[in-house]
Amino acid sequence: MLVDAGRALMRMPDLRSAVDRHALPICLLLGAIGALFLRQDSSWDLRNYHLYNVWALLHGRLTLDLAAAGLQSYFNPLLDLPYYLLGMGPLAHLPRLLAALQGLWYGGMVFVLLRIAMRLADLQGRAFGAGDLFAVLIGATGTMTVSQVGLSSNEMPLAMLVLLAVYLLLPLCAEDPVERAAQRVLLAGLLCGLAAGLKSTAIVYSPALACALLVACVGRAGTWRLCLLFVAAASGGFLAVYGWWGVKLWSLTGNPVFPMFNQVFHSAWLPPVSGTDIRFLPKTAGQWLFYPCYWVFKNQWLVTETRFADPRYALAMAALAVLAASAWFRRKQPAAGGRALRLLAVFVVLAYVAWLRLFSILRYVIPLEALTGLLLLLAIQALLVVAGKGRSSRSWLAWCMAGIFLVSVYCSHYPSWGRADYADTVFHVRAPAVEPGSTVLLIGQPLAYIIPFIGNAESSQFIGLTSFNQHAGNYRLNALVRERLHSHQGPIYALLESNVASGAEALQQWLPGAQFAGQCEVVSSNLHNRRYDDANLRLCRVLQH
Known part of the structure; x- marks a missing residue:
């Protein structure tokens, strides 16, 4: 029966209409159910600063307390407000409902990823099919993504904002001019800037996406203007949500991003060091060059504190190599949707390199993990063209992506950041x-x-x-x-x-x-x-x- 259902799915001519009608409620429902099943957040970060920082903000404690939550005491508390206010207020006695609401961020992120896949199919001039759906599932079931569902660490809303920015920029990769291109760029930049201002770990995505836009649209009139608009909007979004907090930190410590980058701002409160966590940076030349290959097998304290394994990143690295080789050999006859391919590939590569140099903490890179399936889809398409599977490429593509999805899930070891059984109140x-x-x-x-x-x-x-x-x-x-x-x-x-x-x-x-x-x-x-x-x-x- 399962085999017959799989064959029926592969033969479906177009999933577009079904996805358009039902995708959003299904994604949100799955996110809520998943978070409810995984139980309530009791992670180290929640117990350290996600609750305290909001309480300190609401009670004016910045100058009264001294590093009560360590260096995290000075992180922007704005993104933690909803969870704190709901958990301490109207949903205090409804912990399951709060957990389900937290899961909506995951549902929203998966929906945006699905829309990216649909837009990519449009740009390639083909119908959205089963292969695209499996590409979305590969990214949506990544170890960091699933393990963060329902948590208060806020990686999921940041990922949704960044992916939404990618979605907004993809139409600019069409061959024909796009209406309201400036508005799209401004909104995409604003979203990336908001993500970076709400949590500094998202700072790598704005410059990566700006450069990707420049490379994807190179040779077109007005490209530099659009990139400058993106940078201006990203800067504005960052200042809108972080500027007020930066002024407070500057007034108190002399460093607007205290305690980070103190080697630049030289606050008298701390030594002139960066303040970033360097425990997970690559330690050998092999790791610097092929770090994702080290994550295929179970490991701990390599790029994350908990035990995990995930082959998606290594597969995506191989996919990028295939795409680069394909682009070189077909440079005189670029593939359909080539600009969109460049946008995604350059964005992933540049964001990964910046992340590798600054953090190398894997849960900060969920937007890239979510795109791994689409990179694999593009690479398989390139290989099928080389193999001469033109007429049957759609069926081959679907079966290949289904196999990669099953292998990825089977070989993944999902980490746990700390979950608690539900009590009478959210914070008992x-x-x-x-x-x-x-x-x-x-x-x-x-x-x-x-x-x-x-x-x-x-x-x-x-x-x-x-x-x-x-x-x-x-x-x-x-x-x-x-x-x-x-x-x-x-x-x-x-x-x-x-x-x-x-x-x-x-x-x-x-x-x-x-x-x-x-x-x-x-x-x-x-x-x-x-x-x-x-x-x-x-x-x-x-x-x-």
């Missing part, structure tokens, strides 16, 4: 109160998400004692921490998740002679991931000599 956190006017020290990470649930939190100050402080050395940040501790006249508490003995040892580095008073109180949380944490969360009163 029970923390004791501290005395008004207290100083609360957060020893280690991730702990800052507890702060909004501590009694009298608004009248207290919170100071993070983390590895971020250790890297600050003798600079202004650590001087401020010591000034606050030695000038404080009220009660002092310590929030920790390690055992009390190790917490007391860490405390000695900042308050020599201090000790915990009596029995520490336990903090309960439905987000506390006991697979990684050695003990329950505790809030301890600190006594100083």
